[in-house]
Amino acid sequence: MRKLLALSLALLLCGGLFFIGTNNISTPPQIQQSSDIQVQSPASLPVEKVVVTQPHSSPAVPEPAEQIVVIERTDWKLDQPLQAQLTRLKNRADQGDLQAAYSLAMNLRFCAMTPLDETDLEARLQQAYQYKDDGVAIANIKERYEFCEGINQQQRDEFYFYLETAAKAGYVPAQEEMATVTPELFMQLAGATELERGAYIQKRNDFIQLQLSLLESASQHGSIKALIQLSNMHHSQNYGDHGRAKSYALNQLILELADDNELQSRYSWFVQRRQSELTPEQIEQAHTLSQQWLAMIKANGTLYLP
Template sequence: MQKLLAMSLVLLICGGLVFIGTNNSNTQPQQISDIQEPNPTPLALELEVVTKPNSNPSAPDPAEQMVVIERTDWKLDQPLRTQLTRLKNRADQGELQAAYVLAMNLRFCASAALNEADLEARLQQAYDYKDDGLAITNIKERYEFCAGINQQQRNEFYAYLETAAKAGYVPAQEEMATITPEQFMKLAGETELEREAYIQKRDDFIRQQLLLLESASQHGSIPALITLSNMHHSQNYGEHGRAKSYAFNLLILELADDNELQSRYSWFVQRRQSELTPEQIEQAHTLSEQWLARIKANGTLYLP
């Protein structure tokens, strides 16, 4: 009997050592992804290393922990000329919402008829193409809304939009992504630059777009995340494009409450898995978790 008790004691001690050894192996620090979050100076979006949280099935959905921000209804109910001075004064005093509203209305007018002759030409073209009555009504209404605003004033939309975007106004940051490099070069009056200077100016603009989109996405902008996913999937915007796109798709799935978006990006995630190595997928998950931590810390959500 004594021998049996002694053998049992030895087995218990050995089992305890194995258990301790197993637990210690789980305390090793995780490997940090080599896909680093951008550090977009001067926006100062440095990201701390965030360790992977423990899974908790009862934890609330991240979207439920954030404030959904309603976007400003920028379309004015009166002709722009009647409110242009007021909006300019407010924008020049640093009101970001006023700068955004002014920019959006000026951009809306950028493609409107400038004068009656221009209006008649556009209406005639619509008639020739047998456009329906709605298209003709829109041409007339846009002309009336924008009457009295010259082309130079209309082109000023970019300056106000850029000001609001750089100051951190998320809807303006989202809108900046809709401007093509060619449109920017034309607005900047730089279309006649020498080739190298043209490319440098264009690429600087694209880099600025990326920084603004990253800022918007880290404040919970799903449209910004969608744009970033599309841009990086093209692999024209730096290294690890496909892995970054995959990470943004994971974030969209985490934050979106729209069934159509959920279905679309679930399919994207499944499809992208075949394009990535296991290591890239792991890196993408790490990046997604880091960005989600920053989004939750900022506490805001901008739905599509």
């Protein structure tokens, strides 16, 4: 244990932490793997505030939970037209209901790709007819239009506000979804496309850093989707130093947590392949950080399967 603590402190001092925002992880206590896994409904989802700590801050890992609880994902799809439920959802979201904020965001985003008015609807139907569609796409276009009818462009663009609100408040499904918002779309929604180059780059980079911190928060609460997204991002080596080593550590976590045979096979191959890309020291450091991250997940006591 002393050796592991010494290694972790050494990594902190030399700035070798692989994860952005993981500097709040100290050397984990010994934790027994729990064999008891419960399923919890979305209504009782744990919510944790996203806090950005300073690089020198290193609070202790919380006590491990007695067992890891598998969280069932919220079904955000509504069974009635959105217009009929918009006011109710907005009121709940504005009162701090994170599940309502997430559901509202997802439905508004669903409508973003739907015909805005009858003129737009006719144009899309005509395009489908030209492609000699068998009727499935045409029926789908009409169904989506009926669901979103009456929701104007400004309302549709509000999806980001509610998604970001829920994500920053610690709602894991919203944190996962934030990773699907491209920087270009964010800049457009923020009205920042005409900024001077330096200001544009800074705002865009700030958004990317927010995405990373939210994904890391989700992964600390056992989101395998977040772990996969982080692994892909870091393997691209476009998100800071030590990208391949970060990806390697994340892949070890995915192997540890995933119960899907396809994921197990895929990430086992990734781990084996990337061993040749790293030095023995990097592999050892990545393994240490992977175990620290796993201790945090066990301490939070939740697991979100893909």
